Amino acid sequence: MDRADCTALDADDPLAGRRAAFALPAGLCYLDGNSLGAQPHVVEHEWREGLIRSWNDAGWVDLPARVAQRLAPLVGADADEIAVGDSTSVALFKALGAARRLRPDRHVLLTEATNFPTDVHVAGGLAAALGDLEVRAVEPARLREALDDEVAVLFATEVDYRSGARHDAAALTRAAHDAGAVMVWDLAHSTGAIEVDLHRWDADLAVGCSYKYLNGGPGAPAYLYAARRWHEVLDPPVRGWFGHAAPFTFDVVWQPAAGAGRFVTGTPHVLSTAALETALEAFEGVTPALLDAKARSLTATFVTLVDERCGGEVALTSPRQAAARGAQVSLRHASAYALTQALIDRGVIGDHRPPDLVRFGFAPLYVRHVDVFDAVEVLADLLATGDWDRPEFHRRQTVT
Amino acid sequence: MDRADCTALDADDPLAGRRAAFALPAGLCYLDGNSLGAQPHVVEHEWREGLIRSWNDAGWVDLPARVAQRLAPLVGADADEIAVGDSTSVALFKALGAARRLRPDRHVLLTEATNFPTDVHVAGGLAAALGDLEVRAVEPARLREALDDEVAVLFATEVDYRSGARHDAAALTRAAHDAGAVMVWDLAHSTGAIEVDLHRWDADLAVGCSYKYLNGGPGAPAYLYAARRWHEVLDPPVRGWFGHAAPFTFDVVWQPAAGAGRFVTGTPHVLSTAALETALEAFEGVTPALLDAKARSLTATFVTLVDERCGGEVALTSPRQAAARGAQVSLRHASAYALTQALIDRGVIGDHRPPDLVRFGFAPLYVRHVDVFDAVEVLADLLATGDWDRPEFHRRQTVT
Numbered sequence: 001m002d003r004a005d006c007t008a009l010d011a012d013d014p015l016a017g018r019r020a021a022f023a024l025p026a027g028l029c030y031l032d033g034n035s036l037g038a039q040p041h042v043v044e045h046e047w048r049e050g051l052i053r054s055w056n057d058a059g060w061v062d063l064p065a066r067v068a069q070r071l072a073p074l075v076g077a078d079a080d081e082i083a084v085g086d087s088t089s090v091a092l093f094k095a096l097g098a099a100r101r102l103r104p105d106r107h108v109l110l111t112e113a114t115n116f117p118t119d120v121h122v123a124g125g126l127a128a129a130l131g132d133l134e135v136r137a138v139e140p141a142r143l144r145e146a147l148d149d150e151v152a153v154l155f156a157t158e159v160d161y162r163s164g165a166r167h168d169a170a171a172l173t174r175a176a177h178d179a180g181a182v183m184v185w186d187l188a189h190s191t192g193a194i195e196v197d198l199h200r201w202d203a204d205l206a207v208g209c210s211y212k213y214l215n216g217g218p219g220a221p222a223y224l225y226a227a228r229r230w231h232e233v234l235d236p237p238v239r240g241w242f243g244h245a246a247p248f249t250f251d252v253v254w255q256p257a258a259g260a261g262r263f264v265t266g267t268p269h270v271l272s273t274a275a276l277e278t279a280l281e282a283f284e285g286v287t288p289a290l291l292d293a294k295a296r297s298l299t300a301t302f303v304t305l306v307d308e309r310c311g312g313e314v315a316l317t318s319p320r321q322a323a324a325r326g327a328q329v330s331l332r333h334a335s336a337y338a339l340t341q342a343l344i345d346r347g348v349i350g351d352h353r354p355p356d357l358v359r360f361g362f363a364p365l366y367v368r369h370v371d372v373f374d375a376v377e378v379l380a381d382l383l384a385t386g387d388w389d390r391p392e393f394h395r396r397q398t399v400t
Numbered sequence: 401m402d403r404a405d406c407t408a409l410d411a412d413d414p415l416a417g418r419r420a421a422f423a424l425p426a427g428l429c430y431l432d433g434n435s436l437g438a439q440p441h442v443v444e445h446e447w448r449e450g451l452i453r454s455w456n457d458a459g460w461v462d463l464p465a466r467v468a469q470r471l472a473p474l475v476g477a478d479a480d481e482i483a484v485g486d487s488t489s490v491a492l493f494k495a496l497g498a499a500r501r502l503r504p505d506r507h508v509l510l511t512e513a514t515n516f517p518t519d520v521h522v523a524g525g526l527a528a529a530l531g532d533l534e535v536r537a538v539e540p541a542r543l544r545e546a547l548d549d550e551v552a553v554l555f556a557t558e559v560d561y562r563s564g565a566r567h568d569a570a571a572l573t574r575a576a577h578d579a580g581a582v583m584v585w586d587l588a589h590s591t592g593a594i595e596v597d598l599h600r601w602d603a604d605l606a607v608g609c610s611y612k613y614l615n616g617g618p619g620a621p622a623y624l625y626a627a628r629r630w631h632e633v634l635d636p637p638v639r640g641w642f643g644h645a646a647p648f649t650f651d652v653v654w655q656p657a658a659g660a661g662r663f664v665t666g667t668p669h670v671l672s673t674a675a676l677e678t679a680l681e682a683f684e685g686v687t688p689a690l691l692d693a694k695a696r697s698l699t700a701t702f703v704t705l706v707d708e709r710c711g712g713e714v715a716l717t718s719p720r721q722a723a724a725r726g727a728q729v730s731l732r733h734a735s736a737y738a739l740t741q742a743l744i745d746r747g748v749i750g751d752h753r754p755p756d757l758v759r760f761g762f763a764p765l766y767v768r769h770v771d772v773f774d775a776v777e778v779l780a781d782l783l784a785t786g787d788w789d790r791p792e793f794h795r796r797q798t799v800t
Contacts (some may be wrong), residue, residue, distance in 0.1 A: 004495070016794055047568070053749070055436075055798075086486070086666070087485075087486070087642075087666020087668075087669070088642030088667070089638070089666035090490055090665050093640075101529075116650075117641050117647075118640045118641035118666065120654075121638060121639040121641060122640055122665075124654050125637055125654075126638075126639075128635060129501075129529075130530065132530065137562075179724075182685065191510050199508070215658065218454070218460055218668075218671065219668045219669040219670040220669070220671075222666070235528060236525065237525055238489070238490060238522070238525055239489075239521040240518045241517050242524075243487065244517065244520075248754065250754060252513070252515070252518075252520040252521075252537070265522075266489035266490055267611065267618070267619045268487075268619045269621040269672045270617070271672045271675055272669045272670075273570065275671055311569050318608035331648065354649065354650060356438070395607075396457045
């Protein structure tokens, strides 16, 4: 496979034109959209001139609802099933707390032992606060056999943040329901990257992140999905005035807003949410199926090129079948940290996950097949020359 | 009192120079900083060029801690007693949940029946989730007599959002402690406006808002204060990876960060927090005592001028003693809504609180005494001419 093959793939890519929406610095292969999406061109706001009047005049008060409207088709949901706001961790706390109350007779929160740490922390905090819950964490492959009649809620992350392995979401949701449990999905590494279809999966609740593949900006607000069938009975543990049916009546008696809107708590983070609204414009008319096809093509191209050019110097830790992984590929290398720093130095931006993984994300809207080719060229060269093995790459202090 | 008197007061104002830090539109008397502060001149960020690298290169990872450092002297706290993030409502949920666990043998959350609605909603949601708590809401003047040995937590808002009435915070904290309760303050209408001294008050926990008098921008992140004496034992109900002692080790075992840092949950909202960091530069070297003196002078000027010029057409609902109110004055008028709209139309921006209040906020950093004078001139003219009584003012659709 050569660069011309990649150019040809780009020429056939129905999403090729979307790259123009992003302000990508020249000369970079940005393969870290799974950590932080690229910046769309325009981020504006109405704070300076409109001041408090912008709540009305610029529609700030409807901003989360407008974002929900744009987000809904990307996850197979209706807009009133989505609440935008908070960090993903806080949204997960709300989702788990509300889900738990749908099965008050059961006392186990079941999840993956390899889940993203915050998911396990959130569940542990909820269990410690409530006192009548325990967290059961098992290997992903053993979730089904752990689904017994004590399990109130199964919560899992569809795409593993390290390996990129992807659950069969519809099948696992069905298994949870068959066992009488409520299913909560963490879609942090799915939304905007691969096909998400909450209605088809029959999911109960879900949370997702908007600063990765949705390109909402660093720390952009999360979203929470609440299936319509639960709208009448869901009781969020964290209530607040923006989740009230009529916030500006200043009523101290709690009257939850209709639908998922009751999961909103405080005043929306307008600057962050406005950036997300702009970012979602780049997804206008993009179907989840298109995202999925592009992600599979990009990751397959990457795997093929690594196989062909990296001579066994790195080991694929992601599933080899494209359908079994997200928009992400991780490679194992004994000096993964230094290798990641050397790649960044040459303009190929992925990230390191301890202890020994180099992780690459392939955002379908702005990564091209030629970027994949160029990235593997750099990787192959570093591995062949050993140029990654310099003191400055081993020593560099980073946190992310 | 005439305009020259006000100009003279401005000439003597030690904070007069701070107004230049704000991008205030010409021709406005902006008296709504108690709802949304004005925009400082520069709001920049590093998303576009630095992308994921900015977590290191631009110091995003330390951003909440840097903001805490700037905020601490404004509230009489140390930086490691402050966690920045979330909405004020979510921060209050965390504070009340953690405070409640300091008094596990008691079962009442005591607060004001006239508290800001979200405070009561948050407490109600916590009580419903935990199952072993009840919320007791009484008139502010009856808080002390309601402090019995069932009260686990007393939480109150220092400055009432409608009347502007201000508690004696040190005395009420002492009363709570004498009754064996934990004291949690909501400082939404205090921070950046008047003197806050959490150490002197001996407060246990507190939350505050940064989009009002701190000028952090619409929906800017909240802060949570946790007194040092509780640091070893505080257990936040909402845990998350950014409150872990070492987030980037990706450890699923919960190890809380030192101090108030354990109250941080998810990835910080960087765009919103960066705007707040810039906004706090305008407070560099400003003491809480200076803020308090300016707020008293502005509100006293306003009350004097309204008394002199508005001929009893409006009634003062805020306390007449400057020391007994925050940086806010509210006037009662039978058609408060239309009057507020007529004022906005003439460039005097306050806001309406149902049913019959017009509310004015006097942000010490950018409101001048001449603004106060000009605002009362407009108010007096509207009241004298009846020009507020137009159909468009009664009918205008607004939410805030």
